[in-house]
């Protein structure tokens with residue numbers, strides 16, 4: 001009776017198992033060292049001798065039945081586990097994100113300039129005409145305003161900044177010298193969208209105001225910066241006289257670079273000694289303080305460095321282009 005009851009119970013429990021762990025619990029319960037069957041085997045000696053043979057046979061049958069059932073089920077679990085790993089299935093592939101090349105380059109430029117003790121400053125893309133032009137010594141009817149034809153917002157005197165130079169003004173109005181900042185940012189011009197022009201692009205500004213700053217300080221800084229950025233220790237750099245209303249004297253900076261198998265000087269930055277009027281506009285005494293400023297186009301630097309032929313590639317977000325710069 002006891003054996004039959006146990007058999008029914010075990011069958012029912014075996015039907016309900018869901019995992020190899022459940023199966024193991026059942027094995028221990030019935031076949032374990034302190035299991036139900038063990039108890040029944042121990043009981044064998046208390047059975048009446050004439051019934052003992054029959055009892056022993058049934059008990060053995062139960063044992064074999066349970067061992068077999070458990071073995072079968074374990075095999076089934078093992079097969080299922082194996083099936084879950086199918087090496088012929090395509091892998092689950094997650095594409096890794098990366099920064100846009102311009103972000104990467106701005107980070108690199110900042111890194112170099114921070115290494116030269118420049119602090120990073122930011123300014124808004126929507127600017128006042130005062131910060132963008134007037135304070136920078138570009139009066140209303142100055143032809144330089146045409147050079148930087150801009151996009152006016154509805155409200156008069158509010159524009160999209162045409163360069164990062166207004167950040168010079170913002171910084172000088174809020175901080176006292178010495179000042180040594182660099183300022184990356186997006187700028188806007190009313191321009192064509194062709195291989196070398198875009199109505200939106202990026203610049204990095206530099207400004208250093210202190211006592212007795214010299215033009216050779218400016219030259220040295222530009223040289224160190226450009227040699228680092230273009231990763232060429234002996235990079236040849238040329239300063240040519242130029243004009244900006246907010247610097248005097250002013251220079252254009254060019255580097256000797258091989259393009260299409262030919263070496264030529266390519267212009268990469270504008271710079272100069274900060275004009276005394278600009279200092280005055282920011283309540284800084286030009287008799288006491290002076291300094292230099294520079295401005296560089298990020299796309300331009302990048303196009304030269306990586307031989308990118310068309311500025312539009314930066315903004316089209318064509319993955320095959322961008323992926324080449326996923327470092």
Ligand code: PHE
Nearest residue numbers: 163165244270271293294295
């Ligand atoms: N702001 C100038 C431009 O956009 C670049 C410049 C910056 C030149 C600082 C001199 C000094 O062209």
